Amino acid sequence: MTAETLGHSLLTQFNTEQFRQVTLPFIDTEDKVKAAVQKINAAAAVEANRPIVFSTLVQDQIRAIVREANGLHLDIFDVFLEPLEKELQAQPSHEPGRAHGMSDINAYMKRIEATNFALANDDGGVSRNYDMADVILVGVSRSGKTPTCLYLALQYGVYAANYPLTEEELESGTLPDVLVQQKHKLFGLTIAPVRLQQIRKERRPLGNYSSAQQVRYELRETDKLFKRYGIPSVDTTEFSIEEIASRILDSTGVERRVRP
């Protein structure tokens, strides 16, 4: 977890228009934190409101210096480390970077391998190495398959392939054998017609591809296919990529190979 995501989560509870966000990454030495404090104080001197400082700093002495800056300082280690110490009856390491560092080379390798798998098995691509897949996403063009697969790979090391439903499958109402053999791994992505049309128009504004009629037809037939084969699915219309990925893992029970 980064100071950015902490701040973002909390500030979205308020009117976010009013905030100017500045990120000061890699504050891990006294020199760097002192430079950061100067920047915060400089902002405090010219802005109408004093700065709100979000941080995720594991080193006590670094956090203590940030606290001297002119602003409201909110840090997860300030508030949660002590109750955790008491609960676990253990001392925290106070080592920075363990959460994000390369301490786990295996995790890095797994994420890279999973990303390569996603790329090789994208859009029904060349490899079709579905035996190795944890999950195979199925849906029409622009339903969000590729970014979801890549996200599952990069974040969780999950082996995610995807297969785009084509005119052939939609017309015949039949999935190819290569998918039927892996039916237990299939997961469908659906999307509201209006939204799909909007996304497709960004790519190809004219023609059948982004017409209301075509989009409605494809999604209707997709729905029938999913029902016919008993494929679970998620409607991606209202969701971010993170949420789609989480829901797939939640619904399928596929295990994360890496934890973010």
Place this chain on the structure above:
Amino acid sequence: MTAETLGHSLLTQFNTEQFRQVTLPFIDTEDKVKAAVQKINAAAAVEANRPIVFSTLVQDQIRAIVREANGLHLDIFDVFLEPLEKELQAQPSHEPGRAHGMSDINAYMKRIEATNFALANDDGGVSRNYDMADVILVGVSRSGKTPTCLYLALQYGVYAANYPLTEEELESGTLPDVLVQQKHKLFGLTIAPVRLQQIRKERRPLGNYSSAQQVRYELRETDKLFKRYGIPSVDTTEFSIEEIASRILDSTGVERRVRP
């Protein structure tokens, strides 16, 4: 920010081997939170230690129910919402999902478009649409270019292309014109020889590709190229994909088009 990343950041300060992590996503109704509390209590009844519950729940009444579970409960909204309210003299919305939801359809589109750009411009690929790139990563095979570009796209909507240095460039000590024209966008990835060898061996255990000699030669020539053209670079050996991406943005000043 998710309960998962919150818990992960905090627990890495302790001996993580001792923890069994369970994720209960999408707790947004009273029914779901009550089911979650039952699971927590069931775990508490059979485990030697009581559960530690990390959550990022914006709804007060949902958080209050979790607090009744048998465990140590740590939630960012519990501790940070009140000081923020006071500081901003404003009421939080308490609406769930604003941080991750599709409230910003533009952000979704930008991330998708950036991902498509990264895919089309991967590994010196077909498109080479470098005019549109925010940054072009340069490095030898397996130095981390592809996952970093995809991460920059998915997380930040940044247009990241990448170009693999080949025998030709390394031998001649010269970059192709297509790159020289975009010199200000180039950013290098380097890596320790031992580590690169380890990564390459996962792919091709035998042959020149993963030999110590070849790897050292490629990295030495890469270093000369970067120096000759004044290309800034980061050594990825000790870093996770998140860190490599952050350092590139920090060093280049490329603006995030989307904030996570």
